[in-house]
Structure formats: structure tokens, C-alpha cells
Amino acid sequence: MKRRDFLKGCLIGGAAASLGAPSKSWAVGSFEGYPDAMGVLVDTTRCIGCRSCEAACNKEQKLPEPDVPFDDTSVFEEKRRTTEKAYTVVNRYETNDGQKPPYRKMQCNHCNEPGCLTSCFVNAYTKTKEGAVIYNGNVCVGCKTCMVACPFNIPAYSYSSAFDPLIKKCIFCYHTRLKFGKPPACVEICPQEALTFGLRSDLIKMGHERIRETPDRYIDHIYGEKEMGGTSWLYLSRVPDDQIGLDTTLGNEPVISNVKDFLGMVPMVLTIWPALFSGIHLLATRNKDHGDEHHNHSEQEDGKK
Amino acid sequence: MKKLIASGAITVNSPQKSSDRKWTFMEKLFLGLTLPQYIGQALRNPFNWIIAIIFAVGIPIILGRFIFGLSWVTHSSNDYPWGLFLAFGLFGMVPLSSSGFLLGTACEVFGRHDLEPIERLGLLNGLLGYFFAVVFLLIDLGQPWRLPFPMVVSFGPAAVLFLVAWHVSTYLSVQIAEVSVSFFEWIGFPIGVRAIRKITLGLTVSGIILSTLHQGALGALFTYAPGKVHPLWYSSSFQWIHFFVSSIPGGLCMVITVSTIASKTMSWRFDQRFKDSLDRVTVSLAKGASMGLATYLTIKLMSIAHDNKWAYLTTGYGQWYLVEIMIGVIIPMTLFAYAIHHKKLPIIRFSALLVVLGIFLNRLNTALITFNWKLSEREIPHWREVAICVTVYTIYIVVYRFILYRLPIFYQWKTQEQYALAYAAKPETTILKDTEPALVFASKTEAKAFRNAETITS
Numbered sequence: 001m002k003r004r005d006f007l008k009g010c011l012i013g014g015a016a017a018s019l020g021a022p023s024k025s026w027a028v029g030s031f032e033g034y035p036d037a038m039g040v041l042v043d044t045t046r047c048i049g050c051r052s053c054e055a056a057c058n059k060e061q062k063l064p065e066p067d068v069p070f071d072d073t074s075v076f077e078e079k080r081r082t083t084e085k086a087y088t089v090v091n092r093y094e095t096n097d098g099q100k101p102p103y104r105k106m107q108c109n110h111c112n113e114p115g116c117l118t119s120c121f122v123n124a125y126t127k128t129k130e131g132a133v134i135y136n137g138n139v140c141v142g143c144k145t146c147m148v149a150c151p152f153n154i155p156a157y158s159y160s161s162a163f164d165p166l167i168k169k170c171i172f173c174y175h176t177r178l179k180f181g182k183p184p185a186c187v188e189i190c191p192q193e194a195l196t197f198g199l200r201s202d203l204i205k206m207g208h209e210r211i212r213e214t215p216d217r218y219i220d221h222i223y224g225e226k227e228m229g230g231t232s233w234l235y236l237s238r239v240p241d242d243q244i245g246l247d248t249t250l251g252n253e254p255v256i257s258n259v260k261d262f263l264g265m266v267p268m269v270l271t272i273w274p275a276l277f278s279g280i281h282l283l284a285t286r287n288k289d290h291g292d293e294h295h296n297h298s299e300q301e302d303g304k305k
Numbered sequence: 306m307k308k309l310i311a312s313g314a315i316t317v318n319s320p321q322k323s324s325d326r327k328w329t330f331m332e333k334l335f336l337g338l339t340l341p342q343y344i345g346q347a348l349r350n351p352f353n354w355i356i357a358i359i360f361a362v363g364i365p366i367i368l369g370r371f372i373f374g375l376s377w378v379t380h381s382s383n384d385y386p387w388g389l390f391l392a393f394g395l396f397g398m399v400p401l402s403s404s405g406f407l408l409g410t411a412c413e414v415f416g417r418h419d420l421e422p423i424e425r426l427g428l429l430n431g432l433l434g435y436f437f438a439v440v441f442l443l444i445d446l447g448q449p450w451r452l453p454f455p456m457v458v459s460f461g462p463a464a465v466l467f468l469v470a471w472h473v474s475t476y477l478s479v480q481i482a483e484v485s486v487s488f489f490e491w492i493g494f495p496i497g498v499r500a501i502r503k504i505t506l507g508l509t510v511s512g513i514i515l516s517t518l519h520q521g522a523l524g525a526l527f528t529y530a531p532g533k534v535h536p537l538w539y540s541s542s543f544q545w546i547h548f549f550v551s552s553i554p555g556g557l558c559m560v561i562t563v564s565t566i567a568s569k570t571m572s573w574r575f576d577q578r579f580k581d582s583l584d585r586v587t588v589s590l591a592k593g594a595s596m597g598l599a600t601y602l603t604i605k606l607m608s609i610a611h612d613n614k615w616a617y618l619t620t621g622y623g624q625w626y627l628v629e630i631m632i633g634v635i636i637p638m639t640l641f642a643y644a645i646h647h648k649k650l651p652i653i654r655f656s657a658l659l660v661v662l663g664i665f666l667n668r669l670n671t672a673l674i675t676f677n678w679k680l681s682e683r684e685i686p687h688w689r690e691v692a693i694c695v696t697v698y699t700i701y702i703v704v705y706r707f708i709l710y711r712l713p714i715f716y717q718w719k720t721q722e723q724y725a726l727a728y729a730a731k732p733e734t735t736i737l738k739d740t741e742p743a744l745v746f747a748s749k750t751e752a753k754a755f756r757n758a759e760t761i762t763s
């Protein structure tokens with residue numbers, strides 16, 4: 001191979017590598033959430049497990065008939081999770097302090113820096129300025145990485161659909177209500193006012209207020225204020241959070257922080273490797289008389305000698 | 306096949322059939338046999354019957370997956386979004402396919418001409434491994450027809466998978482270009498051969514970049530789920546390094562394993578150069594692999610020490626972790642050290658197989674077996690899921706074999722002049738030499754069926 005060909009080769013190599021270059025422009029921000037983000041404060045001490053929110057969500061989001069009617073309390077026998085048919089579920093948790101067992105509603109927490117959003121390679125998720133994390137089924141490829149990346153195990157997938165399987169999760173009633181400044185269906189129907197809709201910043205103040213006013217009713221912590229970089233849906237509880245099924249081992253760093261190490265290394269490899277390996281090649285082949293020949297020819301010539 | 310060759314059939318290894326006639330394309334396709342001969346040898350091969358049975362069961366199931374949907378074939382659930390297809394097919398096959406860039410780098414960049422006889426096998430192994438990893442991905446994707454979306458419709462550049470998608474697809478084309486040299490030689494298209502040779506170095510260097518990144522990226526995918534992967538298999542700063550480094554011994558050992566199987570089943574396809582150098586090359590590869598394993602073990606220990614996870618080693622998961630490290634790293638490393646020193650090739654080949662299994666086990670553990678360790682229920686793959694994996698893997702073997710039978714991977718393509726020379730000098734002996742039974746190696750474990758493949762016909 002002649003020197004000129006060598007350079008040409010390197011150029012092509014560089015071009016091929018830079019095809020992957022959009023990956024350079026990742027966006028890792030220390031994003032604190034939109035100032036106008038709305039949220040919901042879930043006061044689990046008020047929830048009575050009536051499941052009306054489940055019913056309201058089912059109707060609002062036009063979900064299929066539930067397997068068990070919404071007034072059936074036998075569902076509390078086991079722990080349920082969100083599925084393609086239910087964007088929100090209420091679970092009952094046993095505690096050993098002799099008081100009546102707490103219930104907790106669960107749905108997408110609408111994270112400030114959502115794991116689902118950062119992991120999606122076609123950008124199917126959007127965090128709107130109202131705080132909702134919505135999903136665009138028209139581009140979703142179905143890799144299910146978002147389900148792996150959601151620290152709260154929220155997104156569900158319609159595995160049963162052969163031709164149009166999609167991610168199914170709570171979207172904060174964005175298209176029908178939140179966009180117009182209206183509270184979501186589940187909040188509106190709650191008979192106990194266990195769910196409070198408002199500006200996230202106000203809700204945090206309100207939460208701390210409640211804790212201060214009635215300290216024996218709550219533990220001194222709002223789950224979601226800081227967890228995983230903060231979430232739009234926040235929880236107050238009487239018992240330690242892990243007893244009502246909230247994962248307390250997650251820490252306050254959003255998912256993206258874990259991935260930064262790797263993403264930060266990418267541009268380095270893209271820029272350093274070509275020079276490094278081309279250099280090694282020159283060194284490794286410099287002192288050989290047929291070093292520039294292609295191997296097959298040189299081999300065969302060697303064989304003949 | 307060996308019997309046929311002994312009875313006078315000649316193998317295709319140059320454009321000329323005899324001094325005055327070229328092989329036609331059909332003849333090349335049928336390995337220089339007549340059609341009845343070809344069909345005869347295929348039918349006499351019991352391995353082909355096994356394949357037929359696997360296909361008869363597996364292909365309808367694959368079709369069923371696209372008609373009835375994923376829930377018909379998998380137990381993947383909302384809690385376990387990635388099932389066997391990705392754990393085995395994508396995460397398991399990609400590291401074993403790093404051979405393409407490793408051998409490319411060694412030969413083209415580091416100037417290790419002594420490894421050249423096996424370079425093409427390395428490249429082909431890489432190409433096929435990646436290709437079938439993508440096949441597995443297509444089966445697992447909810448909407449596989451949208452696979453090009455991250456390239457053309459909607460970009461999510463902050464996502465690790467975006468990187469994987471771009472790099473794997475670019476790298477696939479790089480590998481196709483690299484392997485196409487053999488193909489161009491075979492169909493007789495010298496312009497193509499020359500064109501690719503000119504850019505070989507560029508291709509190789511871009512191969513290194515892309516491989517480093519996406520091997521690592523597959524590991525980095527798990528950093529999205531810090532709480533779900535068991536801490537022993539997880540490390541937020543080292544995860545991508547683990548995946549990248551373990552792919553080095555993985556790829557090299559896969560090449561050793563494939564060449565071992567081939568030397569038992571299709572030695573008629575080897576030329577003298579390959580036969581003479583196989584043992585020497587195997588030792589070199591094993592040396593590389595042991596260095597890789599040593600590095601891998603070190604960083605594994607480092608990451609445990611770094612996050613102080615020693616306590617987990619005493620749990621059930623910890624013992625399973627130790628089993629994995631023993632099978633995949635420590636035992637093969639010890640065996641390699643002994644066998645390289647004493648030039649015990651059977652042991653080298655056996656430990657290479659252990660490494661391959663160890664890599665599979667590691668990826669299965671990370672993606673499936675210990676995933677969601679905090680949840681109580683484990684996911685057990687559906688039998689149809691297993692059937693699909695076996696079928697796709699069988700297709701992989703069949704394609705692999707099809708190519709090795711034909712393209713100049715194990716042998717060098719003779720140009721017209723060389724053929725004339727050889728023909729004039731000693732027409733019979735060169736051909737007969739190729740038919741001598743290859744050295745018999747003692748590695749036993751993998752794919753008995755594979756070994757049977759040619760014994761009957763030979």
C-alpha cells in the first residue's frame with residue numbers, strides 16, 4: 001500500500017467513524033425541572049383504598065374493561081403493578097404498628113429527569129413544560145429500554161398486540177386535561193382529597209407544612225422531592241417509605257448520571273483512536289521491506305522464496 | 306465430502322477447473338460436485354437431518370411470533386422487558402464477535418503477519434455474529450419494521466442504544482466490506498478485491514473505534530438500571546469496561562472454538578498453509594486471550610473493591626458469581642497458562658470453549674438471571690422462546706457452514722497463473738494433500754452433532 005492510499009484509507013475510516021458522530025451531541029444537563037411544572041401530592045395517610053382513581057383513569061384513558069371490577073377489594077390480597085390495562089393501581093401494605101393498613105396509589109411519577117426519556121433512542125418521550133412525561137407511539141420501535149431504565153418499574157408493554165404493540169403508562173392526562181390546566185381525572189374523583197394537584201413547588205411547601213402541623217401523622221420526608229432527581233408526583237406517608245413499597249435505595253441522582261461516565265468517554269475514543277492506531281500501524285510496519293505490500297502477496301512471495 | 310474427494314472429485318480453490326476451463330457459478334455453488342453428488346452428500350449427513358427437524362419446529366414458531374405477537378412466544382413481562390432473545394442473542398453474541406476487529410487490528414495495524422491465516426475466519430465470525438445479533442434483535446423488537454427509525458425518523462442522541470444502533474449498523478457495513486474480499490475472489494471480481502484492499506487500513510481503524518464503543522455501550526445500557534442489576538454484576542463507572550474487556554478473550558476464544566469444530570468436520574476445506582499454521586496460531590490467540598482474561602479479572606476485582614461489595618459474595622448470588630468467574634475466567638486462565646507453556650493444544654481448545662460459555666453465562670446473568678434481584682419472582686423463559694433461540698442459532702450455524710464450504714476462508718484462492726503453475730508442476734499431489742485427514746484434536750464438549758456432520762460423508 002502506498003503512503004497516499006494509506007492516508008486515503010484513514011480518511012475513509014474517519015468518515016465511517018464520524019457517521020456515528022451524532023452520538024457526540026448528547027445532552028446531559030443538570031436540569032432542575034421546569035419552573036411551571038405541575039405535580040400531585042399523594043397523601044397516603046388519607047387514602048382509603050376505594051379504587052375510584054383506578055376507575056376514573058380507566059374511563060379517561062379509554063382503557064379496556066378490567067379483569068376485576070373496581071369495587072372489588074380482593075385485589076389487595078396481592079401487590080399489583082401498572083400494566084397495559086391499568087395506568088394506575090392502588091396497593092395495600094401491612095404494617096406492624098397496629099393501626100389500619102396504609103394504601104398507596106402508584107402511577108408514573110413524571111420525573112424531572114426521566115430515565116425512560118433519556119434511554120429512548122428514538123426520543124419517543126417528551127417532558128412537557130407542565131411537567132408531564134408523555135409518549136409518542138408513532139416512533140416507538142419497541143426496544144423496551146425505557147422499561148429497563150424506569151427506576152419505578154412503571155412503563156408497561158402491550159405484548160399481546162402483534163402489529164401495534166406500544167408502551168402504556170400514565171401520561172398525566174396531558175392531552176385531555178393537563179394541557180388545558182385541568183387536574184387529572186384520578187385527582188378530581190378522589191373522595192378523600194388524598195390527591196392534591198398544583199404547582200410542584202407549591203406542593204412541596206404544602207407537604208412540609210402538613211408534616212410540621214401534624215408531626216405524629218407523618219414521617220418527616222416527602223418521597224419524590226429529591227429521589228432520582230425529583231419527581232412531579234410526591235408522596236407523604238405515616239410509616240417509613242419502604243413499608244409502602246417505595247424504593248428507598250434509589251438515591252437522589254437521576255438515571256442519566258450513571259450513564260455520563262460512558263457518554264463522556266465517547267468523543268475521546270472518536271478522536272484519539274484513529275490517530276493512535278494509525279500511528280501504531282506506521283511504527284509496526286516501518287522497518288519491514290515489504291511492510292506496505294498487502295499481506296496475501298507478500299505471504300505468497302515468502303512461500304516461493 | 307472426504308470420500309467424494311478421494312474418489313476423484315476436486316474442490317474449488319481457483320477460477321480454473323482444469324487448464325482450459327473455468328468453474329461456472331453453479332459448479333462453485335455445488336462445491337464442484339454434480340447436482341446428484343451434492344444432494345447425495347447432503348442427505349447422507351445426519352447433522353442435516355437434525356437441522357431439518359429443528360427448522361420444522363422452529364420456523365413456524367418464528368412466524369407465529371410475528372402473527373400472534375410477543376406474548377405468544379415469550380415470558381418477557383413488564384418487569385422483565387428483556388428476555389432470552391436479547392440476553393442470549395444480543396448481549397451474548399456480540400462479545401463473541403469481537404474477533405473481526407481484534408484480528409483485523411493484529412494483522413493490519415500491528416503488522417502481525419503470522420496471524421494472517423486465521424484473519425479471515427476472525428472477520429467472518431465477526432460479521433455473522435453481528436448479523437445474527439441483529440436478527441435476534443428484530444425478533445425481540447415490538448415493531449421491528451421500525452428498526453431504521455433511529456437513523457432517519459427520530460433521534461434520541463442522549464441514549465446509549467442510539468449509539469449502539471448507529472455503530473452496529475455502520476460496523477456491519479464495514480465488516481461486509483472486509484469479508485467481501487473473499488467473496489469477490491470467489492465470484493471472480495478482481496477489481497472489487499483491489500478496491501477493498503486499498504481501504505483495508507481505514508476499514509480496520511474504523512472497526513476498532515466502532516467496536517470499542519459499542520461493545521462498551523452494551524455494558525453501559527445496564528447503567529440505566531442501577532437498582533435492578535445485581536450489584537456484583539453492576540458498576541456504574543466500570544460497566545462498559547467490563548463488557549469491552551471481556552469481549553477480547555470472548556472473540557479470540559470463539560475463533561479457536563470455531564476453528565476446532567471446523568478442523569473436525571471440514572478439514573477437506575483447509576489448505577496446506579492453514580493446516581500448518583493452525584496450531585501455532587491457536588497458541589498465539591490463546592496468549593492474547595489469557596492477557597485479556599487477566600485484565601478482565603483485575604478490573605472485576607477492582608470494581609468490587611471500589612464499591613466495597615465484598616459482603617455480597619457470601620450470599621447465594623455471590624456464590625453464583627464465583628461459579629461464573631471460575632468457569633469463565635479463573636479455570637481457563639490456569640489451563641491456558643499450563644497449556645501454552647507445554648504446548649498442549651487440546652487443553653487450549655477446551656479452555657477456549659470454557660471462556661465462550663463463561664461469556665454467555667456472564668451476559669445471561671447480567672441481563673436475565675440476576676436482573677431485578679430485588680423482586681421476588683424470577684422470569685423463566687417460555688419454551689417457544691427457547692425454541693426460537695435454538696432455531697436462529699441453527700440458522701447461524703448453517704449459514705456459517707455454507708460460507709466456510711465455499712469462500713476462501715480456510716484456504717487461499719489461487720489466481721489463474723498460480724493455478725497454471727501448480728497444474729504444470731504436480732497436478733495430483735496438491736489436490737490429494739488437501740484430502741488428508743486433519744490432525745485429530747481432543748476437545749470433546751461442544752456440539753456433538755457438529756462433529757457428526759461430516760464423519761459419515763467422509
Ligand code: SF4
Nearest residue numbers: 108109111115116150
Ligand atoms: S416514573 Fe418511570 S416512566 Fe414515569 S417519568 Fe419517571 S422514569 Fe419515566
Ligand code: SF4
Nearest residue numbers: 120140141143144146
Ligand atoms: S420501547 Fe419505545 S419508547 Fe421505550 S425506549 Fe424503546 S423506542 Fe423508546
Ligand code: SF4
Nearest residue numbers: 057170172173184186
Ligand atoms: S394522571 Fe391521568 S393517566 Fe395518570 S393515573 Fe391519573 S387519570 Fe390515569
